[in-house]
Amino acid sequence: MPKVREIILTGLRFHGILKISQILAQAAVNERMDVKTAEFTNEPIMSIEMCHIRFGDKVYSPLISKGNCEVFICLEPVSAIEVAADYLSMDGLMIINTSSTLSPATSLEPVLSLFDQLGRTIKLDALELARKAGNVYLANFVMLGALLGSKDPPLKIENITRAIKNIKPPDEIQACLKAIDFGMQSVIKQSNS
Amino acid sequence: MIELDSQLISKSNTGNQVAVSGNAALARGLIESSVKVVTSYPGTPCAEVLENLIPFGKQYGIYIEWSVNEKVAFEVAASAAMAGIRSAFITKHAGMNWASDSLMAMSYAGVKSGMVIISADDPGALNSPIEQDTRFYARMAEILGLDPASAQEAKDMVVSAFEISEKLELPVFIRPSNRILYGRSSLSLGKIQQSKNKAEFYKDPSRWIIAGKNAVCRHQWLHRQQQQLRMIVEQGPFNKLEMKGDEKYGIITTGICYYYVKDALQSLDIENKIAILKLGYFNPLPEDMIRQILQVVEEVVVVEELEPFIEEGVKKVASELKKGIKIFGKLNGYFPETGFYETEMIEETIKKRWNFPSKKSLSRDTIKRELKDLKLAPYQQITFCPGCPHRAALLVLKRAIAKIKGDFIITTDIGCYIIGVFPPLSLLDTVFCMGASIGVACGFYQAGLKQNLIATIGDSTFLHAGIPALINCCYTGVDILVYILDNRTVAMTGLQPHPGLGLTAQAEKTKVIDIENIVKSCGVDYVRVIDQFNLKEAEDVLTDVLKMKGQRVVIARHTCAQVINKSIEQNKQQTRAYKVNPEKCKYCRRCIESLGCPAMYVKDNKVAINEFLCGNCGLCVQVCTQGAIIYSAREKNA
Numbered sequence: 001m002p003k004v005r006e007i008i009l010t011g012l013r014f015h016g017i018l019k020i021s022q023i024l025a026q027a028a029v030n031e032r033m034d035v036k037t038a039e040f041t042n043e044p045i046m047s048i049e050m051c052h053i054r055f056g057d058k059v060y061s062p063l064i065s066k067g068n069c070e071v072f073i074c075l076e077p078v079s080a081i082e083v084a085a086d087y088l089s090m091d092g093l094m095i096i097n098t099s100s101t102l103s104p105a106t107s108l109e110p111v112l113s114l115f116d117q118l119g120r121t122i123k124l125d126a127l128e129l130a131r132k133a134g135n136v137y138l139a140n141f142v143m144l145g146a147l148l149g150s151k152d153p154p155l156k157i158e159n160i161t162r163a164i165k166n167i168k169p170p171d172e173i174q175a176c177l178k179a180i181d182f183g184m185q186s187v188i189k190q191s192n193s
Numbered sequence: 194m195i196e197l198d199s200q201l202i203s204k205s206n207t208g209n210q211v212a213v214s215g216n217a218a219l220a221r222g223l224i225e226s227s228v229k230v231v232t233s234y235p236g237t238p239c240a241e242v243l244e245n246l247i248p249f250g251k252q253y254g255i256y257i258e259w260s261v262n263e264k265v266a267f268e269v270a271a272s273a274a275m276a277g278i279r280s281a282f283i284t285k286h287a288g289m290n291w292a293s294d295s296l297m298a299m300s301y302a303g304v305k306s307g308m309v310i311i312s313a314d315d316p317g318a319l320n321s322p323i324e325q326d327t328r329f330y331a332r333m334a335e336i337l338g339l340d341p342a343s344a345q346e347a348k349d350m351v352v353s354a355f356e357i358s359e360k361l362e363l364p365v366f367i368r369p370s371n372r373i374l375y376g377r378s379s380l381s382l383g384k385i386q387q388s389k390n391k392a393e394f395y396k397d398p399s400r401w402i403i404a405g406k407n408a409v410c411r412h413q414w415l416h417r418q419q420q421q422l423r424m425i426v427e428q429g430p431f432n433k434l435e436m437k438g439d440e441k442y443g444i445i446t447t448g449i450c451y452y453y454v455k456d457a458l459q460s461l462d463i464e465n466k467i468a469i470l471k472l473g474y475f476n477p478l479p480e481d482m483i484r485q486i487l488q489v490v491e492e493v494v495v496v497e498e499l500e501p502f503i504e505e506g507v508k509k510v511a512s513e514l515k516k517g518i519k520i521f522g523k524l525n526g527y528f529p530e531t532g533f534y535e536t537e538m539i540e541e542t543i544k545k546r547w548n549f550p551s552k553k554s555l556s557r558d559t560i561k562r563e564l565k566d567l568k569l570a571p572y573q574q575i576t577f578c579p580g581c582p583h584r585a586a587l588l589v590l591k592r593a594i595a596k597i598k599g600d601f602i603i604t605t606d607i608g609c610y611i612i613g614v615f616p617p618l619s620l621l622d623t624v625f626c627m628g629a630s631i632g633v634a635c636g637f638y639q640a641g642l643k644q645n646l647i648a649t650i651g652d653s654t655f656l657h658a659g660i661p662a663l664i665n666c667c668y669t670g671v672d673i674l675v676y677i678l679d680n681r682t683v684a685m686t687g688l689q690p691h692p693g694l695g696l697t698a699q700a701e702k703t704k705v706i707d708i709e710n711i712v713k714s715c716g717v718d719y720v721r722v723i724d725q726f727n728l729k730e731a732e733d734v735l736t737d738v739l740k741m742k743g744q745r746v747v748i749a750r751h752t753c754a755q756v757i758n759k760s761i762e763q764n765k766q767q768t769r770a771y772k773v774n775p776e777k778c779k780y781c782r783r784c785i786e787s788l789g790c791p792a793m794y795v796k797d798n799k800v801a802i803n804e805f806l807c808g809n810c811g812l813c814v815q816v817c818t819q820g821a822i823i824y825s826a827r828e829k830n831a
């Protein structure tokens with residue numbers, strides 16, 4: 001059975017992770033793969049959202065089993081660490097936004113160091129990069145860019161772009177692509193240094 | 194908010210592959226079937242079927258309605274199908290309880306054109322207040338019941354259901370579950386049919402007057418239809434038997450659980466050792482299919498979420514076989530009887546029951562222990578959105594109660610306001626179902642409880658189920674304050690309109706059904722509308738009203754923060770946010786502790802406001818005694 005790619009996204013509602021899951025799913029279909037996602041949301045209350053994304057030649061369940069997640073992307077580190085500890089596979093990768101909304105006050109250091117103990121991490125300040133790309137609501141696209149910039153990216157950038165064009169109004173596409181690029185560049189810079 | 198897939202399902206052509214949610218797949222199924230009337234009352238996890246349909250309803254000539262409640266919604270859809278027009282009624286599980294009254298009578302009469310009932314179940318109560326198994330309604334009404342395992346199947350079932358419904362002149366029941374509806378998957382699109390049906394009502398008292406002798410005759414007719422239903426469930430395309438014929442063990446499953454089973458077997462590397470029967474039909478139960486697998490295997494595991502609906506049927510078939518087959522499921526404790534299922538749980542049961550070796554067992558226990566030490570729990574708290582009108586409404590109520598030092602019981606209803614049960618408000622005492630706040634308070638009163646009674650209910654909930662209960666209060670003379678939290682939308686399910694707003698589901702202007710006038714004509718002693726964001730005035734009104742006797746209604750009217758955000762986004766308006774002046778903040782924490790607004794946090798022993806989250810409501814400004822909170826410009830929200 002060929003490999004199924006397994007990605008988890010988490011964040012607070014305003015981060016808009018479901019938009020990213022929508023884009024990844026469509027991009028996977030654009031690459032003629034089978035895809036299933038499971039979206040955990042409690043809309044529209046302020047709450048933590050999670051999304052499981054699985055794609056490959058043939059996908060059965062939309063749920064990722066504990067210990068199987070290959071890439072864990074989190075926009076809100078404080079809320080995500082427990083989930084990461086449950087789901088991440090032993091050689092999994094975590095992509096973490098370091099600007100927390102839930103605890104901008106207290107130091108994030110203890111939480112971030114726990115992530116490091118869990119496995120490989122890529123860290124970036126997604127809110128700051130999003131701000132540079134146009135506005136903070138693009139932090140989700142920055143994280144998508146980070147995924148694409150990581151080693152062995154699961155999907156082709158052309159197919160992601162095509163998926164974005166399918167669902168975003170034309171005047172917003174440029175900003176999204178810019179945010180993706182910032183995310184990608186930041187990861188590439190990190191792996192070179 | 195779930196991202197909608199309207200674009201993908203409306204524009205793409207036959208044969209195209211798209212990745213869409215289960216809700217969008219159902220919507221596409223309705224379009225392909227050329228449905229003409231679709232009704233519902235907003236409820237998660239299936240509100241997005243209509244949300245996906247609405248943007249292009251006109252293009253396909255579909256009339257779409259958010260009805261005042263599910264009973265009316267069902268009647269609108271059913272009668273359209275009686276008049277020869279294809280229709281669909283969409284509801285969440287609890288809404289099916291409301292519609293069931295009409296379903297029982299109208300299934301005797303049947304339909305002239307196709308009618309599909311989609312009733313979404315919510316194992317684990319992930320997106321609704323309760324978990325209930327609505328498959329029983331299909332059995333009670335003696336109509337065909339289908340359970341999709343994927344979005345693709347959900348769409349295909351809709352198309353097939355319309356054909357069967359039209360042929361047998363009976364509504365067909367589809368029961369998708371939350372995991373399919375809230376999640377995307379590849380969907381291959383089918384042909385959009387053109388309907389030639391014309392609206393016509395054939396007068397026929399023997400069919401449409403369901404009462405007395407007629408009712409018994411039609412019930413007999415319904416029973417005669419069962420023969421055909423039994424054939425359909427055995428031969429239809431949605432069952433799947435994966436069996437070589439020499440297996441010792443078998444699994445019978447349905448819906449999304451089929452895929453959990455597939456993953457579990459793959460993970461245990463025993464895919465070819467176990468026979469699987471996946472059922473797509475649950476009413477009537479495909480007994481011949483079940484017999485086929487039971488004749489081969491010695492032991493069978495039944496995997497289904499919620500009630501042991503299929504398991505009981507399997508037991509019955511097994512007992513007739515006189516073969517001593519062992520059956521494992523919920524009834525003998527092999528699977529939980531509540532909550533949602535996951536692959537791991539099924540893997541575990543299969544492994545234990547049949548002694549298969551497990552491949553992996555790695556855990557990160559030390560890290561989990563360290564996590565507990567970090568005490569991350571408070572962040573998980575559920576709170577109102579920043580700028581939520583319910584926060585203000587319940588805050589003034591709490592203050593008024595504190596002022597008169599009375600003893601109160603506060604019953605509440607279904608809506609965002611149930612968050613008021615959590616700190617810092619910690620205000621509400623009961624919540625059950627639509628409209629129950631007022632009815633429950635009536636019972637407390639008649640029981641002779643000494644406490645004063647307050648029922649809080651939302652605007653849409655009041656129109657849906659509160660009116661008869663309020664009439665009951667007035668009729669029987671209950672002393673009560675009914676506090677209507679009118680946030681001008683159905684918020685919890687994704688900001689749908691209701692009859693009080695003057696807007697239809699398809700965003701056309703219509704009559705405004707005025708809640709204040711309804712309340713008056715129910716016969717109450719007092720009614721007053723307030724804006725709760727004017728804290729001082731609202732608190733004074735409530736303090737006075739709480740001291741009165743009789744049936745009093747206060748309507749706290751202010752638009753939901755999410756509706757405001759949405760319109761700001763649509764109009765690309767520049768907004769402002771509040772900011773704390775650290776010079777002035779004395780760090781008394783009054784604001785944070787009384788409001789629990791998620792936009793507020795603490796930084797360097799001062800309160801601060803997160804500019805992205807601030808809902809711009811000004812509540813904290815009124816709570817702060819130091820004048821430390823001020824207006825500031827905010828970044829553009831593009």
Ligand code: SF4
Binds near residue numbers: 578580581754
């Ligand atoms: S959606 Fe509206 S009503 Fe519900 S919690 Fe948010 S602001 Fe309040």
Ligand code: SF4
Binds near residue numbers: 806808810811
């Ligand atoms: S920070 Fe103040 S103004 Fe902003 S949403 Fe919260 S209470 Fe309202």
